[in-house]
Amino acid sequence: MRLYEHEGKALLERAGIRVPKGTLVSGSAADAGPSLGAATFPVAVKSQVLTGGRMKAGGIAFAEDADQLSAELTRLLGSEISGHRVETLLVEPKTQFDREFYLGITYDSAAKSAVAVFSQAGGIDVEQAGAAVKAEIPLLLPASGFRFKELLASAGLQGRLLSGMTGVFTKLAGLFRDNDCILAEINPLVLTPEGKLVALDVHVELDDDALYRHGDLVKRFGLEGRDADARERSPLERKAEEIDSADHRGVAGRMVEFPGNLGLLIGGGGASLTAFDAVQRHGGKPANYCEIGGNPSVWKVKELTKLLLSRKDVERIAVIMNVVSNTRVDLVARGVVKGILELGLDPAEKIAIFRIPGAWEEDGFSLLRKYGVPYADRTVSIDQAAKMAVAGAGGER
Amino acid sequence: MGEFIAVYLKDKECAEHEGCRRLISLCPVDIFVEGEGGAAVDEGQVDECTLCGLCWEALPDAVEVRRLYIDGAEARA
Amino acid sequence: MAILVDKDTSIIVQGITGREAASFTKDSLDYGARIVGGVTPGKGGQEVFGLPVTDTVRELTERFPVDATIISVPPPFVKDAAFEAIENGIRLLLVVTERVPRRDVVEIVELCRLRGARMIGPNSLGVISPGKSRLGMVGGPAEDVRKSYVPGNVGVMSRSGGMTTEIANLLTVNGLGQSTCVSVGGDPIVGSQFADLIDVFEADAETHALVLFTEPGGAMESALAARLRERPSRLPLFIFIAGKFVDQMRGVRFGHAATLVQSEADTTEAKARILSEAGVTVVEELSALPGLVKEALNG
Numbered sequence: 107m108r109l110y111e112h113e114g115k116a117l118l119e120r121a122g123i124r125v126p127k128g129t130l131v132s133g134s135a136a137d138a139g140p141s142l143g144a145a146t147f148p149v150a151v152k153s154q155v156l157t158g159g160r161m162k163a164g165g166i167a168f169a170e171d172a173d174q175l176s177a178e179l180t181r182l183l184g185s186e187i188s189g190h191r192v193e194t195l196l197v198e199p200k201t202q203f204d205r206e207f208y209l210g211i212t213y214d215s216a217a218k219s220a221v222a223v224f225s226q227a228g229g230i231d232v233e234q235a236g237a238a239v240k241a242e243i244p245l246l247l248p249a250s251g252f253r254f255k256e257l258l259a260s261a262g263l264q265g266r267l268l269s270g271m272t273g274v275f276t277k278l279a280g281l282f283r284d285n286d287c288i289l290a291e292i293n294p295l296v297l298t299p300e301g302k303l304v305a306l307d308v309h310v311e312l313d314d315d316a317l318y319r320h321g322d323l324v325k326r327f328g329l330e331g332r333d334a335d336a337r338e339r340s341p342l343e344r345k346a347e348e349i350d351s352a353d354h355r356g357v358a359g360r361m362v363e364f365p366g367n368l369g370l371l372i373g374g375g376g377a378s379l380t381a382f383d384a385v386q387r388h389g390g391k392p393a394n395y396c397e398i399g400g401n402p403s404v405w406k407v408k409e410l411t412k413l414l415l416s417r418k419d420v421e422r423i424a425v426i427m428n429v430v431s432n433t434r435v436d437l438v439a440r441g442v443v444k445g446i447l448e449l450g451l452d453p454a455e456k457i458a459i460f461r462i463p464g465a466w467e468e469d470g471f472s473l474l475r476k477y478g479v480p481y482a483d484r485t486v487s488i489d490q491a492a493k494m495a496v497a498g499a500g501g502e503r
Numbered sequence: 504m505g506e507f508i509a510v511y512l513k514d515k516e517c518a519e520h521e522g523c524r525r526l527i528s529l530c531p532v533d534i535f536v537e538g539e540g541g542a543a544v545d546e547g548q549v550d551e552c553t554l555c556g557l558c559w560e561a562l563p564d565a566v567e568v569r570r571l572y573i574d575g576a577e578a579r580a
Numbered sequence: 581m582a583i584l585v586d587k588d589t590s591i592i593v594q595g596i597t598g599r600e601a602a603s604f605t606k607d608s609l610d611y612g613a614r615i616v617g618g619v620t621p622g623k624g625g626q627e628v629f630g631l632p633v634t635d636t637v638r639e640l641t642e643r644f645p646v647d648a649t650i651i652s653v654p655p656p657f658v659k660d661a662a663f664e665a666i667e668n669g670i671r672l673l674l675v676v677t678e679r680v681p682r683r684d685v686v687e688i689v690e691l692c693r694l695r696g697a698r699m700i701g702p703n704s705l706g707v708i709s710p711g712k713s714r715l716g717m718v719g720g721p722a723e724d725v726r727k728s729y730v731p732g733n734v735g736v737m738s739r740s741g742g743m744t745t746e747i748a749n750l751l752t753v754n755g756l757g758q759s760t761c762v763s764v765g766g767d768p769i770v771g772s773q774f775a776d777l778i779d780v781f782e783a784d785a786e787t788h789a790l791v792l793f794t795e796p797g798g799a800m801e802s803a804l805a806a807r808l809r810e811r812p813s814r815l816p817l818f819i820f821i822a823g824k825f826v827d828q829m830r831g832v833r834f835g836h837a838a839t840l841v842q843s844e845a846d847t848t849e850a851k852a853r854i855l856s857e858a859g860v861t862v863v864e865e866l867s868a869l870p871g872l873v874k875e876a877l878n879g
């Protein structure tokens with residue numbers, strides 16, 4: 107879960123890393139006036155949105171005096187930056203600096219380790235800039251400054267800068283570990299003419315799976331319910347999420363809409379990707395991606411089926427899963443057939459193919475036969491089933 | 504009767520089993536509910552039956568579960 | 581000799597009295613796995629399917645030699661359970677639990693390195709050597725396992741648990757048995773990746789070909805490609821990469837936690853390119869897989 111810049115800066119400050127003294131502004135420009143009365147100009151005005159590249163997208167501005175500031179507040183509050191609505195601004199004194207650096211800690215999944223990354227070329231394009239140095243950081247041992255000193259020395263840092271930067275990096279590593287971050291990045295960290303190291307921007311991502319042990323952060327930043335990915339959900343996708351969460355048994359949701367005419371009820375994780383590709387490969391037009399897994403109730407599958415068919419352009423649905431050992435074939439079959447019946451439609455017409463082999467398949471197939479639904483067993487592969495669905499060829503009935 | 508599953512409670516046998524109410528907590532998918540003088544079947548719920556067998560193993564004379572797509576409805580109606 | 585698990589592999593289950601663990605323990609015993617006991621703190625002294633339940637791993641390792649453990653405890657307890665197993669001398673850990681904090685996974689990996697242990701997972705359905713033994717729950721109840729998996733000479737590794745069984749079934753239906761099949765886990769960081777396990781398959785006389793299943797996201801494929809560039813494999817390698825459509829949908833997560841395209845390297849296209857350059861046959865259509873494997877085995 108990505109944190110806003112001002113939240114990241116609060117964590118940095120708590121870890122003892124210097125940040126500009128900022129003021130948070132929300133609501134309208136008029137409301138903001140009083141809290142900014144004591145601003146020392148020039149100031150930076152920074153949109154608080156959960157996306158990178160704010161500078162390029164016009165989300166960051168500078169103001170030399172109170173008039174310019176109020177103009178920027180009016181312009182930015184309520185505007186959209188890269189598709190994100192600006193509700194809050196961070197107003198900070200503009201920091202003068204001589205040099206910029208990049209400091210980051212993240213996980214390297216190939217190395218299965220935390221890594222520290224450093225570059226002397228901080229600024230907005232560090233991803234492209236290259237010239238970064240890296241070192242693995244063990245987490246089992248207490249954080250130790252020498253690892254960062256070695257890394258920074260290898261990048262050519264010396265003297266007071268080496269010592270100061272080592273301190274900042276060690277603190278950042280502590281912050282990363284203590285808050286269960288998956289990314290903690292300062293870009294840029296600047297060196298001021300007075301020789302101070304100041305974090306001008308920060309990008310922190312927390313591990314969603316570790317939030318349970320950070321109740322303080324969840325409360326302080328109001329993280330409950332913040333979307334893990336920033337994609338806008340369509341009304342139908344939101345309805346699918348509601349259906350999924352209305353009943354804790356199994357998964358039947360995670361819907362993503364596409365503009366096609368073939369509705370898909372597919373699962374599990376890997377097989378749903380395989381089935382979606384196969385439908386497209388055979389010239390079919392999927393109306394959606396979704397994922398069924400675990401043991402969803404009959405009700406859940408039924409509601410999802412009805413939801414899919416509520417889209418006027420969805421002509422038929424294909425039900426495809428890998429050979430299942432946990433999910434039950436018969437219960438999924440019940441849900442799909444029942445959903446179609448409740449809409450007053452004919453399962454034999456609406457189901458292009460039902461291909462779920464595995465647990466309780468005999469019961470499932472008997473049920474499908476009774477309603478004349480075309481089905482396929484384990485001798486028919488996922489892509490063959492997708493082809494049948496697209497061609498309208500059907501399977502056994 | 505559901506679309507796929509029918510759960511029958513035999514009134515007579517059920518009355519003789521003081522424990523018929525046991526079914527209410529026994530069934531993992533809440534098919535039995537509190538009824539007049541004992542357990543009753545929630546017909547809106549019967550299609551959720553997982554055929555786990557807990558009910559008919561506990562009270563073989565009082566309850567019968569049939570798969571309508573294989574066994575058909577109860578012969579005696 | 582099968583790899584990772586064999587008939588004689590002695591196994592314990594941490595969290596044995598949990599609903600899921602109890603059910604896969606029974607299924608695994610039915611399949612012939614040598615599970616010797618289980619651990620659930622606070623339930624020591626009980627029995628499950630005739631197996632002793634203890635409060636600590638040590639009570640079991642003192643009574644039996646223990647080769648492997650299956651960890652099926654809630655996410656907050658996984659790290660401690662894994663440390664307990666490693667520090668009591670167990671050298672193969674299968675973690676089935678999903679949503680384990682990433683820091684905990686990395687700390688377990690680090691302790692494994694220090695002690696010479698291996699972790700499969702987290703978020704893995706397990707490992708199976710058909711006809712011999714199974715670690716975990718891959719394939720489900722014994723009768724279902726026997727339908728999908730038969731003994732043979734093709735190894736399987738998959739980032740998706742369900743697709744492990746799907747691929748085994750596809751091979752079985754087409755007359756190809758399997759040596760060992762591993763669900764490596766669908767998380768961003770797992771204890772054993774393709775590049776870690778390929779050595780084990782190469783050292784196995786019973787494995788004559790290796791089939792991999794993968795998805796967008798993660799760095800497992802580039803690590804494998806690097807390994808193969810450095811040291812080509814003696815085995816014919818095949819990979820099926822699902823989720824081509826995800827290439828166009830940056831930042832949206834599909835299926836497993838790691839299935840997310842953030843950069844060019846995460847795409848199926850990039851993975852297919854680097855792996856085929858490294859000598860792996862990239863299978864375009866799943867149903868073509870058995871034919872390609874047969875060709876390689878007979879050629």
Ligand code: SF4
Binds near residue numbers: 531551552555557558
């Ligand atoms: S078989 Fe199981 S699920 Fe079905 S009614 Fe009986 S107790 Fe409930």
